[in-house]
Amino acid sequence: MVTVIACNTLTFPSGSFSGVNTIHYWIYRNGALAGVAAGIDPWFQDCGSNVNTAPSYVPTTPPSSAQPGYLATTIVSGAGGTSLSLANAAASTVSNVAVLHDNSANLKAAIQAAYNVGGGAVYISNGMVYVPSTPHWI
DSSP states (O other): OOOOOOOEEOOOOOTTTOOOSEHHHHHHHEEEEEEEEEEOOOOEESSSSSSSOOOOOOOOOOOSSOOOOOOOEEEOOOOTTOOOOEEEESSOOOSSSSOOOHHHHHHHHHHHHHTTTOOEEETTTSSOOOOOOOOOOO
């Protein structure tokens, strides 16, 4: 028996690809979340399946208008409270939204430190272990 899977490759129009400034492109088909393209990939291959699970902050149906982007900054004061002062100003005011923490800078520093001393293991709290032979940036 032969199974044939027909796929469509979506490419972003010239000039619309934001590259390293975009974390993910969430792809919708017929009103449902179909997949995700990494921000560094200017394409997505759609083979007809849908996403069964996605992070809670991803809308299950396509938004009807532009959505606010990500804000990368540090907390200046207010940690542990309900109001934060940030080092960088947000373009818009938000409330009751999810706050996600990005520890990639710390992870990169740990990988580089292990590499600089000729090897070692970087332990991640979920039980993963990364042993760098060369520094790989994520």
